[in-house]
Amino acid sequence: MRSAQGGKHENGGRHISGAEMIVEAEAVELVIKKLLDRAFYHSKGEADFINISLQQITAEEMFNIPALDITTVEVDSYQKGRECLVMALQKIGFSLKKACFLVHTLEHSDPMRGALLIDLHTLKRIDSNQNRGIRVTGMDWCPHLKQDLELRLIEAGINNIHLKEALALASKVVKAPGIVAEICWSDDPDYPAGYIASKELGYMRITQLKPLGDSRGGRVFCFDSSSASLEECIKWLEKEIVLINRLPIIKGKISCDQFMGG
Ligand code: WAQ
Numbered sequence: 001m002r003s004a005q006g007g008k009h010e011n012g013g014r015h016i017s018g019a020e021m022i023v024e025a026e027a028v029e030l031v032i033k034k035l036l037d038r039a040f041y042h043s044k045g046e047a048d049f050i051n052i053s054l055q056q057i058t059a060e061e062m063f064n065i066p067a068l069d070i071t072t073v074e075v076d077s078y079q080k081g082r083e084c085l086v087m088a089l090q091k092i093g094f095s096l097k098k099a100c101f102l103v104h105t106l107e108h109s110d111p112m113r114g115a116l117l118i119d120l121h122t123l124k125r126i127d128s129n130q131n132r133g134i135r136v137t138g139m140d141w142c143p144h145l146k147q148d149l150e151l152r153l154i155e156a157g158i159n160n161i162h163l164k165e166a167l168a169l170a171s172k173v174v175k176a177p178g179i180v181a182e183i184c185w186s187d188d189p190d191y192p193a194g195y196i197a198s199k200e201l202g203y204m205r206i207t208q209l210k211p212l213g214d215s216r217g218g219r220v221f222c223f224d225s226s227s228a229s230l231e232e233c234i235k236w237l238e239k240e241i242v243l244i245n246r247l248p249i250i251k252g253k254i255s256c257d258q259f260m261g262g
Pocket residue numbers: 018111112113114115134135136137162163166169184185186187188193194195205217218219
């Protein structure tokens with residue numbers, strides 16, 4: 001599902017919300033109703049364009065992958081959160097300059113429904129769709145895991161729809177050929193948290209990456225062009241169907257200073 005205000009996305013409408021679900025055939029009607037509700041009632045505003053598309057898929061077409069493990073870094077301001085994000089990028093091998101550039105790129109990105117794909121060597125944007133970016137599709141949790149996931153997240157005090165969807169997405173993104181890291185914060189004005197995901201860090205949430213009330217958000221995917229082909233990477237992100245078949249390990253919460261020091 002994708003929804004926009006002021007007409008279709010492709011005609012310049014402002015992106016309101018989007019979501020992906022993989023369900024058994026019997027659940028389709030129910031899920032369409034859920035997606036419609038999400039499209040209509042959103043903190044970013046009222047949609048006047050909604051597109052819901054359905055595709056039949058078979059078990060043989062799907063890849064199964066595990067969820068990334070979750071760490072939460074607690075910060076008391078979004079400025080501190082962004083410092084922490086820069087530090088995390090440095091921990092996985094980026095220079096300070098590159099790390100700052102990537103965070104700056106996300107800060108100043110135009111609103112869109114997809115992600116910016118950035119080449120790590122040139123620091124240039126390499127996805128071709130200027131207004132849309134790369135839209136990752138075709139991922140969800142295995143239906144039989146959803147209840148246990150919910151219980152684990154409730155127990156950890158972090159159960160919400162943003163996290164569940166973002167974790168599924170990031171788990172897929174990190175497995176893409178050539179992707180070294182993803183950084184993200186939500187475009188929902190009432191959701192200030194975001195994350196960095198990579199093979200080494202797993203899914204590292206940062207409790208504040210933007211001020212409350214701000215409806216600017218986005219995603220940056222960092223691509224190493226020396227290790228994979230761009231076509232393969234985009235095919236994985238946009239076309240392959242992935243089910244998350246292993247629950248995340250939920251590590252404890254740490255403070256920003258603990259993370260910076262450790
Ligand atoms: N593929 C690529 N980019 C996307 C996609 C997608 N499927 N969906 C959203 N984006 C981009 C787009 O630019 C949005 O404006 C931006 O990401 C933010 O999307 O653990 O809710 O769906 O507590 O608002 C982080 C959760 C939640 C942190 C992120 O993103 C946590 C979130 P949103």
